[in-house]
Amino acid sequence: MSSIGPVPMPVVLILICVLLAMAVARLWPRRKDELALPSAASMVLDMLLIGLLCGRISFVALNFALYREAPWSILQIADGGYHLAVVLGAGLAWGAWRLRVWRTLRAPVLAGALAGVVLWVGGSHLLAAWQEQRMPLPAVQVADLQGRTIDLQQFRGRPVVLNLWASWCGPCRREMPVLAAAQQAHAEVQFVFLNQGEAVDDVQAFLRSEKLTLGNVLLDDAASASTVLGVQAYPSTLFFDAEGRLRELHLGELTAAGLEHKLRRLR
Template sequence: MSSVGPVPMPVIVILLALLASMALARLWPRPRAAAEPSAAGLVLDMLLLGLLCGRGVFIAAHLELYRQAPWSVLQIADGGYSLPVALVSGAGWGLWALRRHPSLRLSVLCSAGVGVLLWAAGGLVISQWQGTHMPLPAAQTVDLQGQARPLQQYRGRPLVLNLWATWCGPCRREMPVLAQAQQAHPQIQFAFVNQGETAEDVQVFLSSARLSLHNVLLDAASDTSTALGVKAYPATLFFDAQGRLQELHVGELTAAGLEHKLRRLR
């Protein structure tokens, strides 16, 4: 399973982990002190501040890429976060906020820790499941000249598989980012598998957008999406040289977010 409807599974995991940790903090048995803040609210604040700090550090580390497209700073779903910074800053703020509320320390910190463990365990389970049950599919695609190009031909080297359509606004916006990455990373294969459209539709788009892409393929029956359980576009899948799925990103990619994923794919 890659998503629940259009919502990617990693997002589902982090939301469930957050809800579980907030529920634990709220239900934790403890004596009530006068005018104490909400334990569940403190857990939520730890997450939000941690994500904010993690995002800020990631942007600073990839400032050159974000400078090329400043608007992409707002694309918070691109996966651009420094996880160590997020964890340390969230925990640090929690300790500081609890300095005057000793009765809340155990419940808030333990609940936050349980949330982090659930998130990590859920992410690991999804990663292993996808790597085992979502291999590079044996879909039969054709290139723009109508020649058969089975996806299995890309085994043997890391592959970025982009599922897209010309009617999809985010697909159109991210395509220049993917085109630039294809040129900058010749050691990684890129395949752009259009879902459900004709060669004419794709040619018109590529010409109007002045894009030069290699490995543009057509999947008229959307068999690739069906095989991978993808229900929303754009979807970008990162496979290792053995055809095992390493990561799935649903939604528009920024240059910095894509670069971060490509470094982990090598």
């Protein structure tokens, strides 16, 4: 399973962890004279938001060259561009600063934050292991633009970035130049552009109209790859290692910085 509806599983996991952290903080026993204190649950949520903001700012600052040509993409917070260490450090630092005057809130806030982090770490490892086992590079027969049959398994042996797309999909069209540039810059990675459910004439017309030069443009007229992988939204980009094991899945439009970050981890 890659998502619940249009929501990626990693996002679902984060939401569950946040709810758990807030529930622990909210349900922590408090004395009657402490009821007028600020909400421990809201403080846990604030720690998360401050951490995410700082993690995003640090990522953008260190990768600003990749955002310079498309500064609007800084606002695409779903591209995965966060520094985890900064998120955790900033959230904890802000929480410690806020709790300096409310000693009695320290236990519920820190217990809630700890519960959320532990669940996220454990859940992330379990989700990654599950997807690695259940979502390998699919053994699907597709066709190239000349009509020749291609088995996706033939791409094993080197890292693969598998992009599931359609020409009617606006985000797919917007991210294509980013993927095309990455394909030119990273010869060590195989980029496969697997169109879902469209005829060869439609795909070729799209490539001509957008003036795109892409390698490994393939046709999956039955959308078999989407069915096998459980993908329910486009664009979806899957990152496989040389052994065909899924290392990362991204639902939605990719930015240049977000893609580069994922490629670094894939290599």
